[in-house]
Amino acid sequence: xxxxxxxxxxxxxxxxxxxxxxxxxxxxxxxxxxxWLPANDTPPDDLALRFYRLRPVIETGWEMPVLIKALVDGIxxxxxxxxxxxxxxxxxxxxxxxxxxxxxxxxxxxxxxxxTDLDGWLSLxxxxxxxxxKIKLTLDSGVKLYIVxxxxxRFVQQLLQQEGVNLPPGSIFGKEVKRPxxxxxxxxxxxxxxxxxxxxxxxxxxxxxxxxQQQADLEDVKLFLADWGYxxxxxxxxxxxxxxxxxxxxxxxxxxxxxxx
Numbered sequence: 656x657x658x659x660x661x662x663x664x665x666x667x668x669x670x671x672x673x674x675x676x677x678x679x680x681x682x683x684x685x686x687x688x689x690x691w692l693p694a695n696d697t698p699p700d701d702l703a704l705r706f707y708r709l710r711p712v713i714e715t716g717w718e719m720p721v722l723i724k725a726l727v728d729g730i731x732x733x734x735x736x737x738x739x740x741x742x743x744x745x746x747x748x749x750x751x752x753x754x755x756x757x758x759x760x761x762x763x764x765x766x767x768x769x770x771t772d773l774d775g776w777l778s779l780x781x782x783x784x785x786x787x788x789k790i791k792l793t794l795d796s797g798v799k800l801y802i803v804x805x806x807x808x809r810f811v812q813q814l815l816q817q818e819g820v821n822l823p824p825g826s827i828f829g830k831e832v833k834r835p836x837x838x839x840x841x842x843x844x845x846x847x848x849x850x851x852x853x854x855x856x857x858x859x860x861x862x863x864x865x866x867x868q869q870q871a872d873l874e875d876v877k878l879f880l881a882d883w884g885y886x887x888x889x890x891x892x893x894x895x896x897x898x899x900x901x902x903x904x905x906x907x908x909x910x911x912x913x914x915x916x
Contacts, residue, residue, distance in 0.1 A: 660912035661855035661877070663843055664793055667836075668804035668811050670859035670884030672786050676707050678779035682768065683719035686761045690720060690752070693727070702726060710885045712739040714860070715805050716830070717758035721746050736887070762807065769813070777817050783883060785909035787818045794822075799847075802827045803839050803856075837867045840876060853877070855912075857903060859884020861893060864900055879903040879915065 669675055680703045688696050705726055712735060713719055721743050725735055728746075735742060747754065768776045793800050800822065802811055808829025815822065828839045836858070844852050858864050859881040867873050880886065880894040883905040894900045907914055 659916075661798055661853045663799045663801065663847065663852060663854040665801045665803045665840060665843065665854060665856045666790075667858040667860070667863075667881070667884075668802050668806050670886075671857050671881045672782065672790070672802070673814060674781045674783060675779070676710060677781075678776065679710065679719055680706050681779060682761060682764050683723050685764045686720040686757065687723040687727075689760055689764070690757060691724060691727075691750075698723075699727075705732060708732065709735050711860075711887050711890070712736060713885075714862075715754075715758070716761050717754040718743055720757055720761060765807075765810065769810075773813075777814065780814055782814075782818060783905055785905065787820060789909050790820055794820075799843075800826065801839075801843060802829075803836050804828070805830050807831060835866065836863055837870050837873060840867060840873060841870070844873075844876075855879065855915075857881055857908070859886050861886060861890040861900075864894075868899055877901070881905075881908070 666672055680698075683706070684698050684702075687693075702723070706722060709722060709726075709732060713722060718739075722735070722739075724746050725742055730742060747757070765776075790800065802808075802815075802822070804811060804827075806829055808827040808831055811827050811829055812822075828834075832839065836856075840854060840856060844854055854875075855877040856864070856867065857879045861880060864878045864880060867876060867878060878900045880891065880900055880902050882891050882902050891902060894902045901915065903915060
């Protein structure tokens with residue numbers, strides 16, 4: 656392999672491979688209703704669009720119903736964008752709730768939905784144009800491909816299988832592994848066991864890439880911010896101004912690796 660292509664390609668799932676915004680909102684709304692018991696279980700007309708816009712603030716699943724709670728409570732979009740890290744825990748504290756409790760409810764809602772209406776659940780996910788084809792070509796080329804995501808691995812597997820992508824066992828690192836993404840990248844390099852590793856990591860969350868940057872032993876990992884994912888204009892500009900991070904467009908992602916630079 657030349658330096659113009661990876662030996663290992665690690666991809667985030669939500670916001671890089673798959674757009675699950677419609678499903679996110681639906682499962683978040685159901686979990687919000689189960690938790691806060693609103694008088695009306697029909698969401699206000701503008702709620703979904705506001706939720707989609709603010710999706711970049713969410714790091715893990717339990718925050719999604721809490722974001723809906725914030726919006727219903729009348730907290731402004733601007734305030735949420737800039738102060739989410741303090742807003743989310745306060746909303747939970749006010750109602751004596753724990754992140755784990757909300758996260759479990761969310762996963763249970765998904766499980767029940769998948770069990771009772773798998774086709775309906777699958778239909779709410781959209782794979783970004785050309786991404787599935789790129790994954791298949793990458794697998795055929797001999798590049799080792801891994802999915803590193805905060806989504807449950809079994810959900811990822813269901814969605815990829817629906818698209819005819821059957822990854823080898825051990826290729827999906829989901830929420831269940833309970834380790835930060837930079838630790839998983841480190842393990843992938845160690846497992847490769849030689850010095851000829853070229854690991855490229857594509858993620859739509861700038862903070863995650865910055866955490867990788869802070870690991871001295873991961874300085875050779877090539878970092879890409881997916882500009883089509885769940886990030887803000889300010890984050891894309893920050894990536895453009897960072898010599899270590901490449902801003903990657905969907906049209907480039909679909910092309911040969913040599914075009915990614």
